[in-house]
Amino acid sequence: MLKHTFLHIPRIGKLTEQKFWQAGIQTWDDALQVPNYAKLGIPELLIKSFLADSYLALEQHNISFFSKLLPSLETWRLYPKFSHNLSLRVAYLDIETSGVNSYLDNITVIGVYDGTVVKQYVNGQNLMAFRDDIEEFDLLVTFNGKVFDVPVLQAAIPKLHMPKAHIDLRYVLKQINLKGGLKSIERQTGFAREQDELGQLDGYDAVLLWRLHRRGDPRALPTLLRYNAEDVVGLKPLLELACNQLTKVLPLDYAQYSILSRINSRA
């Protein structure tokens, strides 16, 4: 998807990019072979120098080059290319706190899913290890993390270096008419959790579970951790669903970029 992207070039916005695609300029390679730029309204030199930089950034796995230039609604474009051909480390992240008054409340649990394994950090146990661990990742995926998780983490943990690229699914999913909270979206997409007691929990229950845990209930923390784990693991199929759907509506030969066939078999 990235090699179809022209949006990151100055003076090229959504409309100009669409014109490129419709004119048959679908990839960076196409753009370099265009004989006559007169009709496109953008200086040829600007395009070619930017594309040279783009090829270089891709070769060097420099994801922050693109993430800085892409509008945040389009950050999803980082995922298919980088996750397929390059060894990009993706961190799906979700935190639980003792309440919603952001800066007064404490972080209770941090969950990080790397696509294979969930690692969790618990207040009073290993919360500070998160600071070192998160630096191993290139791309962050959250739901509403731009508003909630990342600011809260940064306020709580000094000298925290979060990944430079961040896909916030809240805004990405909104484009395909998936609005509301994470639980609601999981229901709408058929990715809802199993119908056991865990599926009934919401964020406020996470607050209550933490209080129970502090009062000495031995069953509270394991339940909270399972809840948090399901949250982070659930982010991945949602991201891949969004990538597939958003790619589909573009005037591109998209078939080869479909990420997951697995998704559809679960619904």
Added chain:
DNA sequence: CATTATGCAGAATGCAAGGG
């Protein structure tokens, strides 16, 4: 060459919505 239309970037503003 002058004029006009177009569309992008950037700034400013107000508000909706999601987190636990």
Added chain:
DNA sequence: CCCTTGCATTCTGCATAATG
């Protein structure tokens, strides 16, 4: 429950293209 943020919207200014 409350707060923060980024988004959407609007406006301005600029650069380019098209026209004759």
